Amino acid sequence: MEAYVKGARPRFEHSLAQMVELPSVSMDPTRAADMKKTATLAVQLLRDAGAEARIVETGGYPVVEGGWTTGKHHPTVLVYNHLDVQPAQEPEWRQAPFAFRKDHGLYHGRGATDDKGPALTALLAGRYVVEQGVPINVRFLWELEEEIGSPHFADALKPRAGISKPDSVVVSDTIWIAKGRPAVPYGLRGLLGARLSLRTGRADAHSGLTGGAARNPLTELCDLVNACVDAETGRVKIPGFYEDVVPPTKAEVENFLASGFTVGRFKKAFGFTSLRSADPAEVLHRIWASPTFEVHGLVGGYIGPGVKMVVPGYAELKVSMRLVPNQKPEKIFRLFKRFVAERNPNVTVEAEGMLHPFKGHFSGPYAEAAQRAVKEGFGKEPVFIREGGSIGAVTTMQQVWHVPILFMGLSLPEHGYHAPNEYFDWGQASGGMKALAAYFTELAAMKK
Ligand code: BES
Ligand code: MN
Ligand code: MN
Numbered sequence: 128m129e130a131y132v133k134g135a136r137p138r139f140e141h142s143l144a145q146m147v148e149l150p151s152v153s154m155d156p157t158r159a160a161d162m163k164k165t166a167t168l169a170v171q172l173l174r175d176a177g178a179e180a181r182i183v184e185t186g187g188y189p190v191v192e193g194g195w196t197t198g199k200h201h202p203t204v205l206v207y208n209h210l211d212v213q214p215a216q217e218p219e220w221r222q223a224p225f226a227f228r229k230d231h232g233l234y235h236g237r238g239a240t241d242d243k244g245p246a247l248t249a250l251l252a253g254r255y256v257v258e259q260g261v262p263i264n265v266r267f268l269w270e271l272e273e274e275i276g277s278p279h280f281a282d283a284l285k286p287r288a289g290i291s292k293p294d295s296v297v298v299s300d301t302i303w304i305a306k307g308r309p310a311v312p313y314g315l316r317g318l319l320g321a322r323l324s325l326r327t328g329r330a331d332a333h334s335g336l337t338g339g340a341a342r343n344p345l346t347e348l349c350d351l352v353n354a355c356v357d358a359e360t361g362r363v364k365i366p367g368f369y370e371d372v373v374p375p376t377k378a379e380v381e382n383f384l385a386s387g388f389t390v391g392r393f394k395k396a397f398g399f400t401s402l403r404s405a406d407p408a409e410v411l412h413r414i415w416a417s418p419t420f421e422v423h424g425l426v427g428g429y430i431g432p433g434v435k436m437v438v439p440g441y442a443e444l445k446v447s448m449r450l451v452p453n454q455k456p457e458k459i460f461r462l463f464k465r466f467v468a469e470r471n472p473n474v475t476v477e478a479e480g481m482l483h484p485f486k487g488h489f490s491g492p493y494a495e496a497a498q499r500a501v502k503e504g505f506g507k508e509p510v511f512i513r514e515g516g517s518i519g520a521v522t523t524m525q526q527v528w529h530v531p532i533l534f535m536g537l538s539l540p541e542h543g544y545h546a547p548n549e550y551f552d553w554g555q556a557s558g559g560m561k562a563l564a565a566y567f568t569e570l571a572a573m574k575k
Contacts, residue, residue, distance in 0.1 A: 128255065128561055128564065131255050131258075131560075132251075132557045132560050132561060135251045135254075135255075135560065136553070136557075138175075138176075138251070139247055139248070139251055139556060140229060140234070142172050142175075142247050142250075143227065143234055143239065143243060143244055143247055143551070144227040144229070145168055145172070146165070146168065146169075146172075146210065146238065146243040146246075146247065147225065147227040147234070147236035147237065147238055147239055147243060148225055148226065148227050148236075149161050149164050149165045149168060149225070150212070150215075150224075150225045150237070151165040151210055151211045151212055151238065151271065152211070152212055152213070152214050152215075152274075153188060153211035153212075153271060153272050153273075153274050153275045154213075154214065154274060154275050155214060162188050162211070162271055165210050165211075165271065166182050166188070166189050166191055166210075166271060167182075169191040169210055169269050170182060170191055170193070172247070172250065173191070173193040173194070173250065173267065174193075176250055176251070176253075176254045177195075177254060177257075178193045178194050178195050178250070178253070178254070178267070179193050179194065179195070179196075180192070180193030180194075181193065183283050183288050183289075183290065184282075185272075185279035185280070185282035185283050185288075186278075186279040186282050187272050187278055187279035188211070188271035188272050188279070189271060189283075190268060190269060190270050190271065190280070190283040191210070191267075191268075191269040191271075192266070192267065192268055192269075192283070192290055193266070193267050194206075194253065194264065194265050194266035194267050195253065195257045195264060195265050195266075196264045196266070197257060197261075197262065197263065197264055198262060198264070200575070201262040201263050201264050201571065201575075202263055202264070202294045202295070202570055202571060202573060202575045203263070203264040203265075203266060203291070203293040203294050204263060204264070204265055204266070204293060204294065204295055204296070204297060204567060204570050205266045205267070205268055205293035205295075205296050205297070206249045206253070206265065206266070206267050206268070206296075206297045206298075206299065206563075207268050207269075207270070207296060207297070207298045207299070207300070207520060207521075207524070208242050208243075208245055208246030208249060208267070208268075208269050208270070208298075208299055208300060209242045209246075209269065209270040209271065209272075209273030209274070209300060209518075209520075210238075210242070210243060210246060210269050210270070210271055211270070211271045211272060211273055211274045211275070212237050212238035212241065212243075212274060213237070213241070213274055213545045215237040215547070215549075217546070217547035218547075219547035219548065220547045220548060221547075221548055222235060222236075222548075224236060224237040224547075224549075225237055227239075232552055232553040232554065233550050233551075233552050233553075234550055234551045234552065234553075235548065235549070235550045236549065236550070237549055238549070239542075239549055239550050239551040240537075240538040240539075240542035240543070240544065240549055240550060240551040240555075241300070241538060241542075241544045241545065241549065242273070242299070242300045242538075243551075244537070244538075244551030244555070244556060245299040245300060245536065245537045245538065245551075245559065246267075246269055246299070247556075248299070248537060248555075248556045248559040248560055248563065249267065249297070249299050249559075249563050250267060251560050252559070252560045252561075252562075252563035252564040252567065253265035253267070253563075253567065255560065255564045256564050256567045256568060256571075261567060261568050261571045262571045263567050263568075263570055263571035264293075265567060266290075266293060268283070268290065270283075270520055273300070273518060273519065273520060275480070276318070276320070276479075276480030276481075276482055276519045277482070277518070277519030277520045277523060278480070278519075280519060280520045280523050281523050281527070284523065284524070284527045284528070292527075292528045292530065293528070293530060294530060294570075294575055295493060295530050295531045295532070295533065295570065296524055296528070296530060296531070296532040296533070297532075297533050297534070297535050297563070297566065298518065298521060298532060298533070298534045298535070298536075299534075299535050299536055299537060299559070299563070300518055300534075300536060300538075301514050301516070301534050301536025301538065302514070302536055302538040302539060302540055302542070302544065303536065303537075303538070303539055303540070304386050304387050304388050304510065304512065304540075305387065305388075305389075305392050305396075305539070305540065306539050306541070307507065308386070308387045308507070308510070309501045309505050309507055309508070309509035309510070310386065310509050310510050310511070310512045310536070311489070311494065311497050311498065311501060311509040311510070311511055311512075311533070311534060311535065312511070312512050312513055312514045312534045312536065313486065313487040313488060313489045313494070313511055313512075313513065313534065314415065314452070314484070314485060314486045314487065314512075314513030314514065315484060315485040315513070315514050315516060315517050315518055315521060316415075316418070316449040316450055316451055316484050316513075316514070316515055316516065316517050317449070317450035317451070317454065317456055317481075317482045317483045317484035317485075317517060317522075318447055318448070318449055318450065318456070318480060318481070318482040318517040318519075319447060319448045319450060319456040319459050319460055319463075319478065319480070319481050319482075320445075320446070320447040320478065320479035320480045320481075321445075321446050321447065321448075321460070321463065321476055321477065321478055321479055322443060322444070322445055322446075322476075322477045322479055323348060323351065323443065323444040323446065323467065323474050323475065323476050323477075324441070324442070324443045324444075324474070324475045324477075325344040325347055325348055325441070325442055325443075325471070325473055325474045325475070326344065326440060326441045326473075327341070327342040327343070327344045327347075327440060327441075327473070328341065328342075328438070328439075328440030328441075329440055330440045331428070331429075331437040331438065331439050331440055332437060332438050332440065333436070333437065333438075334436040334437055334438045335436060337438055338436075338438055341438040342438075343438050343439065344427060344439055344440070344441055344442035345425065345427050345428050345439055345442045347442075347471055347473075347474070348425060348427075348442050348443075348444045348474070349425070350470075350471075351444070351467060351470060351471055351474065352422055352444065352446075354466075354470055355420050355446075355463075355466070356420040359403075360403065361403055361413070361419060361420075363418065363419070363420045363448070365420070365459075365462055365463055365466045366462065366466065367462045368418070368459065368462060369418070371453045371454050371455065371458070372417075372418060372451055372452075372453070372454060373451070373452050373453050374416065375412070375415075375416045375513075379416075379489075379513070380408070380412075382489065382510060382511045382512065383408065383411040383412070383415065383416075383512065383513075384407070384408060384411075385510060386411070386510040386512050387510065388407055388410075388411055388512075389407060390402065390405055390406075390407050390410055392540075393410065393540070396540035396541050397540070414515040415512065415513035415514065415515055416451055416513060417451060418448060418449055418450050418451050418454060419448060419449040420446065420448050421446060421447050421448070421449070422444065422445070422446050423445040423446060423447060424443075424444070424445040425442065425443075425444050425445075426442065426443040426444075426445070427439045427441055427442030427443060428442065445479075447479075448463075449515065449517070450482075450483075450484050451484050452484045452485075452486045453484075454484060455483065456481035456482065456483060457481060460478050460481065463476070464476050480519070482517045482518075482519040482522065483522040484517075484522075485518075485521045485522050485525065485532075486513075487531070487532055487533070487534075488531070489511035491531075492573060493531045493533050494511070494533070496566060496569035496570065496573070497509070497533050497535060497566055499565070499569065500535075500562050500563070500565035500566035500568075500569055501535065501562045501566075503561060503562060503565040504558045504559065504560070504561035504562025504563070504564075504565055505558040505561075505562060514534075514536075516544075533566075535559075535562060535563060535566060537551075537555045537556070537558075537559040538551070538555070539552075539555065542555075
């Protein structure tokens with residue numbers, strides 16, 4: 128294995144370079160041609176590794192499916208990754224975000240860690256076990272719309288798309304607690320995004336001539352934010368919001384605390400000066416097991432130099448709510464819409480993506496196999512945690528297939544998911560290849 132991983136490094140780096148250099152920003156309509164090239168390249172990389180591969184069309188960008196079917200009676204594992212990325216317009220980039228840069232075992236560029244590096248790591252792990260004659264079918268499913276909430280992923284799971292139901296799924300799209308502290312997550316938060324818009328005038332008006340009588344849409348949207356959430360505590364004030372929340376069990380809280388999480392490292396990894404709480408147990412409860420209401424943008428009025436005294440005619444608010452078991456995005460949207468309508472009937476509310484929360488298992492044969500595999504790959508037992516992020520495709524696979532879904536993420540907090548100067552590294556890739564290969568081998572030995 129050691130020799131294989133060493134030998135696979137040039138192929139891994141070359142493939143990752145090719146992938147990162149395609150700006151596969153799914154939310155940017157001007158990147159449609161790059162999305163297509165990404166699907167084509169993905170098929171080619173699978174085939175170059177000796178696997179079959181094809182493009183499966185959906186109502187949006189396609190998914191890429193491929194892998195090795197080594198025997199009808201062997202168990203089948205399906206590895207999920209995504210190849211679309213977030214935009215990279217942040218001014219803090221020290222390099223062109225889509226120019227791959229290799230530097231002492233670090234791989235820089237948008238998408239390197241989320242999620243192109245882990246996808247290619249899994250591919251090379253699969254190639255290894257198949258070459259070794261391990262009796263397992265390893266299939267890959269690479270999505271191109273994860274970063275926009277997986278709106279057409281269900282199309283790819285319809286019978287006519289021809290993707291057979293696997294015996295289990297591995298998702299490699301999550302992060303560890305810290306470098307050297309592997310984690311096997313078993314939970315994700317759900318998500319409800321929304322855009323609120325308010326027009327109170329045809330255009331901006333002089334605030335001296337009209338102010339006092341004119342309604343200010345920015346002020347009214349700020350009032351709405353204040354009605355929805357307490358800025359100091361983060362407590363959501365929408366009636367009924369917490370109704371279905373299931374608190375974590377005692378065993379889960381114990382896992383959280385045993386995870387090795389520290390507030391200091393968390394602050395450093397994300398560059399925070401202070402937090403809403405300094406207590407590690409509370410911070411973990413907040414990021415993994417509590418729902419949120421977040422403001423992402425407030426658009427409107429004047430943002431150039433100086434202060435331009437106008438009453439804006441229009442404003443828009445971009446928000447999202449992270450959800451936890453057993454909250455349902457559809458229900459939360461109804462509660463939210465009703466609350467906004469009561470408070471300010473002129474505001475238009477539009478949902479932007481609804482993802483259900485996910486909770487799997489942290490015990491049983493799959494979790495134990497994952498634990499042993501990670502130990503083998505990285506020399507250290509992983510801890511079982513939840514994640515605060517969301518992956519729309521996961522609950523879709525659960526609903527359609529009803530098979531065990533395990534997470535074997537390879538990213539580190541400092542790799543910078545969605546942030547400027549994102550990177551991946553060879554330590555995580557090489558350990559990941561070993562861990563995933565060990566996991567596939569464990570699965571092969573498990574009864575179908
Ligand atoms: N890989 C992340 C999900 C994730 C984040 C897992 C943090 C574990 C920890 C995924 O690519 C992602 O960014 N999801 C988005 C979905 C959204 C854009 C619809 C998210 O969580 O915001
Ligand atoms: Mn991701
Ligand atoms: Mn992401």
